[in-house]
Amino acid sequence: MNDNKVELSWLLQQIAAIQDGTEYLKDGLAQLAQMGEGDSGESYSPGNILGKAKADALGGMIRGRETTNQQLLRLYEKMYDDLMGRGPAQ
Numbered sequence: 001m002n003d004n005k006v007e008l009s010w011l012l013q014q015i016a017a018i019q020d021g022t023e024y025l026k027d028g029l030a031q032l033a034q035m036g037e038g039d040s041g042e043s044y045s046p047g048n049i050l051g052k053a054k055a056d057a058l059g060g061m062i063r064g065r066e067t068t069n070q071q072l073l074r075l076y077e078k079m080y081d082d083l084m085g086r087g088p089a090q
Contacts, residue, residue, distance in 0.1 A: 019069075025065060028061050036050070
Protein backbone atom coordinates (compact mmCIF):
# COMPACT_ATOMS: atom_id res chain seq x y z
CA MET A 1 0.00 0.00 0.00
CA ASN A 2 1.37 3.35 -1.04
CA ASP A 3 0.34 6.86 0.02
CA ASN A 4 -2.95 5.81 1.68
CA LYS A 5 -4.05 3.79 -1.36
CA VAL A 6 -5.65 0.49 -0.50
CA GLU A 7 -4.80 -2.48 -2.66
CA LEU A 8 -7.85 -4.56 -3.53
CA SER A 9 -6.07 -7.83 -2.76
CA TRP A 10 -5.09 -6.54 0.69
CA LEU A 11 -8.65 -5.40 1.37
CA LEU A 12 -10.06 -8.77 0.33
CA GLN A 13 -7.55 -10.55 2.58
CA GLN A 14 -8.67 -8.40 5.52
CA ILE A 15 -12.33 -9.12 4.82
CA ALA A 16 -11.62 -12.85 4.52
CA ALA A 17 -9.80 -12.77 7.85
CA ILE A 18 -12.85 -11.21 9.52
CA GLN A 19 -15.15 -13.66 7.78
CA ASP A 20 -13.09 -16.67 8.80
CA GLY A 21 -12.35 -15.42 12.31
CA THR A 22 -14.71 -17.61 14.30
CA GLU A 23 -12.25 -19.02 16.82
CA TYR A 24 -13.66 -16.77 19.55
CA LEU A 25 -17.09 -18.32 18.98
CA LYS A 26 -15.68 -21.82 19.40
CA ASP A 27 -13.84 -20.74 22.55
CA GLY A 28 -16.97 -19.09 23.95
CA LEU A 29 -19.09 -22.15 23.26
CA ALA A 30 -16.51 -24.39 24.92
CA GLN A 31 -16.46 -22.17 28.00
CA LEU A 32 -20.26 -22.13 28.19
CA ALA A 33 -20.33 -25.92 27.87
CA GLN A 34 -17.92 -26.26 30.79
CA MET A 35 -20.06 -24.14 33.10
CA GLY A 36 -22.07 -26.04 35.66
CA GLU A 37 -25.83 -26.03 35.75
CA GLY A 38 -26.14 -24.43 39.18
CA ASP A 39 -28.71 -25.45 41.76
CA SER A 40 -32.32 -24.62 42.40
CA GLY A 41 -31.49 -22.33 45.32
CA GLU A 42 -33.36 -21.87 48.54
CA SER A 43 -37.10 -21.51 48.87
CA TYR A 44 -38.42 -18.26 47.40
CA SER A 45 -35.13 -17.61 45.62
CA PRO A 46 -35.05 -17.00 41.88
CA GLY A 47 -33.75 -20.53 41.44
CA ASN A 48 -31.28 -21.67 38.84
CA ILE A 49 -30.58 -18.65 36.68
CA LEU A 50 -27.36 -20.03 35.22
CA GLY A 51 -29.15 -21.69 32.30
CA LYS A 52 -30.73 -18.38 31.28
CA ALA A 53 -27.40 -16.60 31.64
CA LYS A 54 -25.73 -19.18 29.39
CA ALA A 55 -28.52 -18.86 26.80
CA ASP A 56 -28.26 -15.05 26.89
CA ALA A 57 -24.50 -15.21 26.44
CA LEU A 58 -24.83 -17.57 23.50
CA GLY A 59 -27.52 -15.40 21.93
CA GLY A 60 -25.31 -12.33 22.27
CA MET A 61 -22.41 -14.09 20.60
CA ILE A 62 -24.58 -15.21 17.69
CA ARG A 63 -26.21 -11.78 17.27
CA GLY A 64 -22.78 -10.14 17.19
CA ARG A 65 -21.50 -12.55 14.55
CA GLU A 66 -24.61 -12.18 12.41
CA THR A 67 -24.28 -8.39 12.56
CA THR A 68 -20.71 -8.76 11.30
CA ASN A 69 -21.86 -11.08 8.50
CA GLN A 70 -24.57 -8.61 7.43
CA GLN A 71 -22.04 -5.79 7.33
CA LEU A 72 -19.67 -7.93 5.27
CA LEU A 73 -22.45 -8.69 2.77
CA ARG A 74 -23.23 -4.97 2.40
CA LEU A 75 -19.54 -4.29 1.86
CA TYR A 76 -19.30 -7.03 -0.78
CA GLU A 77 -22.37 -5.62 -2.55
CA LYS A 78 -20.89 -2.11 -2.55
CA MET A 79 -17.54 -3.36 -3.81
CA TYR A 80 -19.23 -5.36 -6.56
CA ASP A 81 -21.33 -2.37 -7.64
CA ASP A 82 -18.25 -0.13 -7.62
CA LEU A 83 -16.23 -2.62 -9.67
CA MET A 84 -19.09 -3.04 -12.17
CA GLY A 85 -19.46 0.73 -12.47
CA ARG A 86 -22.97 0.76 -11.05
CA GLY A 87 -24.23 3.36 -8.65
CA PRO A 88 -26.31 2.45 -5.61
CA ALA A 89 -29.60 3.35 -7.38
CA GLN A 90 -28.92 1.34 -10.53
